[in-house]
Amino acid sequence: MSKYDVIVLGSGPGGYVTAIRASQLGLKTAIVEKESLGGVCLNWGGCIPTKALIKSADVFNYLNHAEDYGLKVTGVDKDFNAVVKRSRDVADGMSKGVQFLLKKNKIDVIMGYGTVKKGKKIEVKADDGSTSTVEGNHIIIATGAKSRVLPNLPQDGKKVIGYREAMTLEKQPKKMIVVGSGAIGVEFAYFYNSMGTEVTIVEYVDRIVPVEDIDVSKQMERSFKKAGIKIMTSSEVTGVDTSGNGVKATVKTKKGEEVLEADIVLSAVGIETNLSNIGLEEVGISTDRGKVLVNDWYQTNIPGYYAIGDITAGPALAHVASAEGILCVEKIADMHVEPLDYGNIPGCTYSTPEIASVGMTEAQAKEAGYELKVGKFPFSASGKASASGAKDGFVKVIFDAKYGEWLGCHMIGAGVTDMIAEAVLGRKLETTGHEVLKAIHPHPTMSEAVMEAVADAYGEVIHL
Numbered sequence: 134m135s136k137y138d139v140i141v142l143g144s145g146p147g148g149y150v151t152a153i154r155a156s157q158l159g160l161k162t163a164i165v166e167k168e169s170l171g172g173v174c175l176n177w178g179g180c181i182p183t184k185a186l187i188k189s190a191d192v193f194n195y196l197n198h199a200e201d202y203g204l205k206v207t208g209v210d211k212d213f214n215a216v217v218k219r220s221r222d223v224a225d226g227m228s229k230g231v232q233f234l235l236k237k238n239k240i241d242v243i244m245g246y247g248t249v250k251k252g253k254k255i256e257v258k259a260d261d262g263s264t265s266t267v268e269g270n271h272i273i274i275a276t277g278a279k280s281r282v283l284p285n286l287p288q289d290g291k292k293v294i295g296y297r298e299a300m301t302l303e304k305q306p307k308k309m310i311v312v313g314s315g316a317i318g319v320e321f322a323y324f325y326n327s328m329g330t331e332v333t334i335v336e337y338v339d340r341i342v343p344v345e346d347i348d349v350s351k352q353m354e355r356s357f358k359k360a361g362i363k364i365m366t367s368s369e370v371t372g373v374d375t376s377g378n379g380v381k382a383t384v385k386t387k388k389g390e391e392v393l394e395a396d397i398v399l400s401a402v403g404i405e406t407n408l409s410n411i412g413l414e415e416v417g418i419s420t421d422r423g424k425v426l427v428n429d430w431y432q433t434n435i436p437g438y439y440a441i442g443d444i445t446a447g448p449a450l451a452h453v454a455s456a457e458g459i460l461c462v463e464k465i466a467d468m469h470v471e472p473l474d475y476g477n478i479p480g481c482t483y484s485t486p487e488i489a490s491v492g493m494t495e496a497q498a499k500e501a502g503y504e505l506k507v508g509k510f511p512f513s514a515s516g517k518a519s520a521s522g523a524k525d526g527f528v529k530v531i532f533d534a535k536y537g538e539w540l541g542c543h544m545i546g547a548g549v550t551d552m553i554a555e556a557v558l559g560r561k562l563e564t565t566g567h568e569v570l571k572a573i574h575p576h577p578t579m580s581e582a583v584m585e586a587v588a589d590a591y592g593e594v595i596h597l
C-alpha cells in the first residue's frame with residue numbers, strides 16, 4: 134500500500150491547489166479524482182466554462198452594437214454549437230493545465246472514486262472496477278458540490294436542467310425560465326438572452342441578486358430589463374409539467390398563479406454538497422446540514438481528517454476553497470498562520486453588467502450599529518466609462534464614520550470584477566478612506582470611480 138504525508142480527495146480548486154501547496158512544503162502528496170482534474174470550477178460550470186460562454190455573448194453583443202462605436206458590421210450571426218464547443222475546449226485546456234501543474238509538483242494522481250476509511254486511508258475504485266487503497270498521515274476531503282434539486286423542480290436533465298447541462302446544450306432554447314437569481318442564474322440568464330433566447334428569471338425573494346447591496350439589485354434589475362430579460366420577483370415555481378413539447382411551469386406570484394411556457398427550465402437554486410457515499414459515517418466524521426464540521430484549521434472531529442471547499446460552511450467560491458486548502462496544509466506543515474477572514478471575501482458575478490462586492494452591505498453595516506459614511510460614484514460620470522460605452526453602474530463604498538474603517542465596497546458595471554481587489558487589499562491592510570484618496574488612481578480608468586466614491590463619502594468628490 135502506498136503511503137503519503139497528505140492525500141487529497143477531489144481535485145477542484147480546493148483540492149488541486151491544496152495538493153500543490155502541500156508538495157511545495159515538502160509533503161509527499163497524492164490526489165484522488167473520479168472525473169476530471171480541476172473540478173466544477175474548471176470543467177463543469179464554475180469559474181472557467183461559464184466565463185468562456187459569457188465572453189462569446191459579450192463579443193456577439195459588441196458586434197450587434199457596432200454602430201454605437203461608429204462601425205458598420207454586417208452579417209453578424211452566431212453558431213451556438215461552436216460557442217459551446219469553444220467553452221468546452223477552454224475547459225479541456227484548463228484541466229490539462231492542472232494535470233501539468235500536478236506533474237510538475239511531483240504529485241501522484243490517482244483516478245477513481247475515493248471513499249475515506251478508518252486508519253487515514255482512502256479506498257479508490259477505478260473505472261475498470263479495480264480497487265486500491267492509499268494511506269496518509271493527513272486526509273483532506275475536498276469533494277465539492279453539485280446542483281441542488283428542489284422537490285417541486287425535479288431535474289430530468291433535458292427540459293428541467295441544472296448548471297451542468299446548461300453549459301453543454303446541443304440546441305439553443307427559444308424560451309428559457311431561470312429559477313433563482315444568484316450569480317449562477319444571472320450569468321446564464323445573461324448568456325442565453327444575449328444569444329437570442331427569451332429569458333424569464335423567477336426569483337423567490339423581492340429582488341434579484343439578493344445577497345448584494347440593495348442598490349446593486351436595483352441597478353441590475355434596470356440593466357437586465359433594458360436588455361430584454363423578464364424578471365419575476367417574489368415568485369416561486371411550484372411545479373413543472375414536461376409532458377408536452379416544451380415545459381409548463383406554474384409560478385406562484387403575489388397576484389396569484391401563472392403558467393409560463395418554455396423549452397427549458399434552468400434550476401439555479403444553489404448547490405448540494407457531495408458528502409454521501411464517501412465514507413464519512415464509517416469514519417465518524419461529523420456533519421451539520423449537509424456540510425462537514427471543521428475548526429479554523431479545517432480539522433474535522435476525527436484527528437488526521439480535514440475538509441475544505443464547498444463541503445464546508447464558508448461561501449461556495451473557488452478562491453475560498455483554494456485559500457482554505459492552502460491554510461490547511463500550511464498548518465499541517467507547522468507554519469505560523471492566521472485563520473481566514475471570512476468577512477473579507479470578494480464575490481463576483483460575470484454578466485453584463487458585472488457585479489463585485491466585499492464586506493458589509495449598507496443594511497448590514499447599519500444593523501451592526503455603525504455610524505456610516507457612504508459614498509457613491511456613477512459610471513455615467515466617468516470619462517473612461519463614457520469612452521467605452523459602458524455608463525451603466527456605480528461604485529458604492531461604506532465607511533465607519535468614527536474610525537474610518539472600510540466596511541464594504543459594492544460595484545456594478547463593466548470590468549468591476551477586476552476592480553474589487555483594490556477594496557479587498559485596502560481592507561486587509563486596514564486602510565482608511567483618506568489613504569485611498571491619497572493613492573493616485575490612473576486616468577482615465579474605471580478604477581477612478583473607487584477613489585471618487587470614497588471622496589463622495591468624505592464630501593470631497595470632484596466629478597459629480
Ligand SMILES: Cc1cc2nc3c(=O)[nH]c(=O)nc-3n(C[C@H](O)[C@H](O)[C@H](O)COP(=O)(O)OP(=O)(O)OC[C@H]3O[C@@H](n4cnc5c(N)ncnc54)[C@H](O)[C@@H]3O)c2cc1C
Binds near residue numbers: 142173296443481
Ligand atoms: C455555474 C457555476 C459558476 C460558478 N462561478 C464561479 C466563479 O465565477 N467564481 C468562483 O469563485 N466560484 C464559482 N463557482 C463556484 C466554484 O465552482 C466552487 O466554489 C468550486 O469549484 C469549489 O471547489 P471545490 O474544490 O470545493 O469543489 P469542486 O470544484 O466541486 O471539486 C470537487 C472535485 O471532487 C471530485 N470528487 C467528488 N467526489 C469524489 C470522490 N468520491 N472520489 C474522487 N473524486 C471526487 C469531483 O469530481 C470534483 O472534481 C461557480 C459554480 C457554478 C456551478
